[in-house]
Amino acid sequence: MIEQLSESIPIYIEQSGVIAPILFVLFHLIRPLLFLPVIFVCMVGGYLFGVIYGSIFSIIGLTLMCIIFYFIVRKFPNVLSRFEKMNNKMLKNRPLTMNQIMILRMVPFAHFHLLSLYVMEQTNSFKEYAKYSFLGVILPGVIFTSFGQMIIDLPLFYSIFLLLFLSVIFIGVRKRSIEKQKSIQWRKFFSVGE
Template sequence: MIENLSEAIPVYIEQSGILAPILFVLLHLIRPLLFLPVIFVCMVGGYLFGVVYGSIFSIIGLTLMCIIFYFVAQKFPNLLSRFAKMNDNMLKKGPITMNQIMILRMVPFAHFHLLSLYVMQQTKSFKDYVKYSFLGIILPSIIFTSFGQMIIDLPLFYSVVLLVFLSVIFFGFRRKNSEKQTNIQWKKFFKASS
């Protein structure tokens, strides 16, 4: 059934004419209900609209998906308990940084909403959440739209090399528990130095 749906969606969007970008953005919004991976939807965008427009439409759709997740999470805190169990398993070795979240967004099998939960936990306001969600979506949208098929079709050796490379970068950005971290707000920093 999913394979038939995967084949029918691009054809339907392609035949919808001027409504195609709107339907594509809506596909990003209903993607979790259809159990479609982010990389698949972004690749469809690259196929239908090309790299530039496909990336733009994917960025819009994924950003809207993050915003919807934020409000659903606020409205239904019980939903977050399901993610909390996955969260506990991931964070046994310490919290992940915003840089690590951005890198994990580029890993095709990373859970999109679990990463959104991490962004929620590390930001103080809705505005910051949207900002970091948007910034974290730009590069994966471009990569998945333009190179998504290449990543999937890579021979096993190159897939392993890519996974090792991303893992090295991921663990390189890990926050050490022994380090003390000082956060200075942007406005305060420039106010004090001027």
């Protein structure tokens, strides 16, 4: 169901004419509900609108997503505690600098909202949070959108090859992280028994 929806939304946006940019920004906002990576939505923007307009619309959508996340976390403390648990598992409370957060924003499979949480921790006000969130999504918005335009500009054979290559990398990274989790759990199991 979600897979079909994620495939049909870009087609619907493409056919919607003048309101396509608004629908694309909304696509960014519902992206977390569809469990889609940021890079996918930005690539769709490059495919539909080209690098310049796709980047602008992606930056707007990503910035709005950061702002919505800020208010959701403030309104619902359970969401904050969930992300704090994730933070404890991933970084073991090692603080990140703002520069590190900005670099991590460019990693396609970094958790977008967890990075927004780090920005919240580093800033003192909503205005400062919004500023750094905006600055932090500019470069990934442009880079990821460029991938979408690049796929259009490549001949069909190379586009298919690139998509297959990215799929293999995505699946490989995912399997490797699952295997790593299993090996860590295996080691924990035997260290408890000793």
